[in-house]
Amino acid sequence: MPYEVVSLFAIAVLNALFSYFLLEGEKNKTNILFSLVTLSVALWSVNLALFIASSDLARGLFYANNYYLAAAAIPLLFFYFSLFFPPETTKRWKWKHTLYLLPFLLLILATLANRNIILAEISLDGRHKAVVLNQGFYLVYALYFLFFVTLSYYQLGKSYLESKNILEKIQLRFIVWGTLISYLLGMTFNLFLPFLGNYRQIWLGPVFTLIMVFSIGYAVFRHHLFNVKVITAEVLTFSIWFFILIRTLISDTLQDQIVNGVLLLATTISGIFLVRSVIKEVETREKIERLAEDLSKANARLKVLDQQKSEFVSIASHQLRGPLTAIKGYASMVVEGSFGPVDVKAKEAVRRIFESSLHLAKVVEDFLNVTKIEQGGMKFEFTKVDLKKLAVDTVAELKPNIERAGVAIAIGDNGEKEYYVLADFEKLRQVIANLIDNSVKYAPKGDVKIFIDKQKESGKITLSITDNGMGIPKELENRLFEKFSRGEGVSKINTGGSGLGLYLAKEVIEAHQGKIWAHSAGEGKGSTFFVELNEYEQVKEAEQADRFAKAL
Amino acid sequence: MNLLSLIPLTPLLYFTGGVLCGLVALSAYISYQKSHNRAIFYLSLTFLLLCLHSLALSIPGLMNIHDLRMIGGGYIVGTFFLYALLLTALKVQTSLNRGFVEKHSFVINTIVIGVGVTALWLEITDFRFPVVGAWGTIFWNTTPIATWLIGLTALFYGLFWADFFQQTGRIVRGFAAKLKMLILSIDGVVLGVAGLLVFTSHNAVLTVIGHSLFVFASLLSLLLFVFRER
Numbered sequence: 080m081p082y083e084v085v086s087l088f089a090i091a092v093l094n095a096l097f098s099y100f101l102l103e104g105e106k107n108k109t110n111i112l113f114s115l116v117t118l119s120v121a122l123w124s125v126n127l128a129l130f131i132a133s134s135d136l137a138r139g140l141f142y143a144n145n146y147y148l149a150a151a152a153i154p155l156l157f158f159y160f161s162l163f164f165p166p167e168t169t170k171r172w173k174w175k176h177t178l179y180l181l182p183f184l185l186l187i188l189a190t191l192a193n194r195n196i197i198l199a200e201i202s203l204d205g206r207h208k209a210v211v212l213n214q215g216f217y218l219v220y221a222l223y224f225l226f227f228v229t230l231s232y233y234q235l236g237k238s239y240l241e242s243k244n245i246l247e248k249i250q251l252r253f254i255v256w257g258t259l260i261s262y263l264l265g266m267t268f269n270l271f272l273p274f275l276g277n278y279r280q281i282w283l284g285p286v287f288t289l290i291m292v293f294s295i296g297y298a299v300f301r302h303h304l305f306n307v308k309v310i311t312a313e314v315l316t317f318s319i320w321f322f323i324l325i326r327t328l329i330s331d332t333l334q335d336q337i338v339n340g341v342l343l344l345a346t347t348i349s350g351i352f353l354v355r356s357v358i359k360e361v362e363t364r365e366k367i368e369r370l371a372e373d374l375s376k377a378n379a380r381l382k383v384l385d386q387q388k389s390e391f392v393s394i395a396s397h398q399l400r401g402p403l404t405a406i407k408g409y410a411s412m413v414v415e416g417s418f419g420p421v422d423v424k425a426k427e428a429v430r431r432i433f434e435s436s437l438h439l440a441k442v443v444e445d446f447l448n449v450t451k452i453e454q455g456g457m458k459f460e461f462t463k464v465d466l467k468k469l470a471v472d473t474v475a476e477l478k479p480n481i482e483r484a485g486v487a488i489a490i491g492d493n494g495e496k497e498y499y500v501l502a503d504f505e506k507l508r509q510v511i512a513n514l515i516d517n518s519v520k521y522a523p524k525g526d527v528k529i530f531i532d533k534q535k536e537s538g539k540i541t542l543s544i545t546d547n548g549m550g551i552p553k554e555l556e557n558r559l560f561e562k563f564s565r566g567e568g569v570s571k572i573n574t575g576g577s578g579l580g581l582y583l584a585k586e587v588i589e590a591h592q593g594k595i596w597a598h599s600a601g602e603g604k605g606s607t608f609f610v611e612l613n614e615y616e617q618v619k620e621a622e623q624a625d626r627f628a629k630a631l
Numbered sequence: 632m633n634l635l636s637l638i639p640l641t642p643l644l645y646f647t648g649g650v651l652c653g654l655v656a657l658s659a660y661i662s663y664q665k666s667h668n669r670a671i672f673y674l675s676l677t678f679l680l681l682c683l684h685s686l687a688l689s690i691p692g693l694m695n696i697h698d699l700r701m702i703g704g705g706y707i708v709g710t711f712f713l714y715a716l717l718l719t720a721l722k723v724q725t726s727l728n729r730g731f732v733e734k735h736s737f738v739i740n741t742i743v744i745g746v747g748v749t750a751l752w753l754e755i756t757d758f759r760f761p762v763v764g765a766w767g768t769i770f771w772n773t774t775p776i777a778t779w780l781i782g783l784t785a786l787f788y789g790l791f792w793a794d795f796f797q798q799t800g801r802i803v804r805g806f807a808a809k810l811k812m813l814i815l816s817i818d819g820v821v822l823g824v825a826g827l828l829v830f831t832s833h834n835a836v837l838t839v840i841g842h843s844l845f846v847f848a849s850l851l852s853l854l855l856f857v858f859r860e861r
Contacts, residue, residue: 538802621802623670623727628799628808630666631659631674631855 081206083282085328087128090285092324094121096317097292101305103313105166110305112160117292119156122149124285131208131282136201139208144190147197147220150269154227155183157258161234164254165247182223189216210278221270228262250304257294261287312357316350386454393450396443403443406436445579449562452586459503459590463615466507466540467498467531473511474529480516485524488515492531498540499615502591507612510584510595514544514608517580522548522605538617545607551599559597560585588612639767642692644842649685651849652678658856670726673719678852680716684709685845696767699760706761706771707754710781714747717788724795732795746784753777765835782831789823792816811855821848 098117101110126146133139158179163170189196197220200211232255239251269284298304323346327339410433413421421429451457467490474481474488481488492498500507518527528545551559563578588595591612599606613621659675662668687709691701721739724732732739753774762770771778793816800812821844828841 617802620727620799621804624799624803624812625805625808626666627668627670627727628803628811629805630668630671631662631811 084128084132087124089325091121091124107166108163109166116156119149119152120288143198158227158231161231249302253294253298257291261291313354389450389453396447399443403440461501464502464504466500484519486519488527490529495533498531500612501615501618506587510587513580518544518546522546538614541611543609547605550602550604551606552602639696641769642689645685645689648845648849649682652682655852670723673722677720680712684712702761717743750777750780768835768838770833782827785826786823789819793819818848
């Protein structure tokens, strides 16, 4: 087979594959129109190849008319494409657009009416064909061609100038340069040289469409032109098919042609399966990505809702605090007899009101603190705090509760002189009071031991509170410091707990770069709560050393 | 005969180490100007005094290796700088407010001053000419008590410094900070051993090892200013 024919078939296949490939993306007007442009190029190439290959002059004329008509479709379709690119534009098909079809339809009719309207005469000149053009009509044909090409680039240039999208501009640059070079070279060899009497190089025209295919293909890969989902496996498979097809076409012997043909068939079938499975996989991945995106949006929405909830709790708690202070104050005054003598039964009732309001005030305080922590609004003022003194003072403060519960409490240490930690005094006091209070509540009539231990080596001071109360079930030990986590049976003993105390304690201690944890041998076997903080000197030394090392 | 053979080894290595220490002092001073960290200021001063100590011990020898009186005089000046640098180095540690050193700085200062004054008094009152050995190595040839006082002071203080920065390295955060503390700690060990070898040895090989360790420690100190936390 002559090399011109092989080349033209190869170009036709390449353009046909490219046309199919473009339709893989969104099936909008621009994609369909450009796909039709490349399909026309494929038809042009095939008919030109058949024209060159045919030895029958009548058939040759038929193919020649076909390739001229296919070639005429190219600038028309490209012009329509230029009208609707970029796809995001709101341009719509109008009736006046149909008018542009008219010259093409007239050309078809003229060709059907007179088969020699373009080529007046064909004769064989050795291996090639000698062609005599119908100069008058050929000039009209050339003008038609130039008209649509000029109009297309005018449209594309206008779109380029109007576009504010950088990506669109880049895409347009690739389209304009890729197609323009192909057009200019194609028209030189297929339109102008034949007009000047040189018909030998006519086969070169379609070859130059390779420039367009590569330019557009690159823009598809790099700049998301036509929104085609490029799958490497697809491109690879098409390339293999194309390569084997060329081998088949240029095979010298029948044996080679059969072998290559079988190979082409086998790779075509396996390629289809491969591409299908890859496409399926890609679709699944995209689906997962979409789901992950939805999940992330839902998560963000949840965070907003959580924030709104915290704000609501904060506002509500603030609103509750004022009336509660009044209730506490007046109840206390009534109990103390500030408003005159009160009946014993009434006094007892008011005392209960006072105690309940105290408890409610603590719950409100807990809610407010949780909100502050969650909104990052908790402020700490770190100072030098004697942990042992703090523990002793807190025990003294809680003495009425301890005595009422009948608990024996003991405080010990490992014999060091000082137990200074760097802490926010008030917040640490609240944590320790909460822990002691819990131990007293859960070990009625029992023993509570507080021990302060300083480990000089590590620079840590640990405060432990051990009771012989109800203990902690194993399953609760890990989530004891979470919000609202309470063990079964706890509510019978501690009816007033908000379920936030240990959560708050953990947050406060962690803000001190410390640790808090609990240990229990099991239910009914008591429990120990540990608070580990950094020794004051150690923290100060570390800060100073850090500054020194960083500034050096 | 090449140029290197004309230059005595002890003054040459001492001078090299001295120049490097000067660079360390300058870098530390630049860091101090940016941060105004007192400990860095004292570190800069320490290395400046180490530089002066090295120059006092090397320049007379470089000028004339045969002028033993001048070299011996330089040694006395160098000893003064040595004890001054130990006192300044102690200020680096006290500026970092770390436990033992801060609490007992008065006692340590008194010991350093006491030993320093004794060594200097012995060197001046019992002045002896140094001895030039193989390859231009110098044996200082001072009263044995002064020799061992200076050598052991260098060793013990070096180890004390090393332990201090090794402990500090444990409490600082970040890789670069830990690495810097490690460098200072290694500096302490190397300079301590170098001091012992250089001041007490009467053996050319041991003296050269001591000088080399000193140059190595100076080079290592320059690395302090290379690493930055990202």
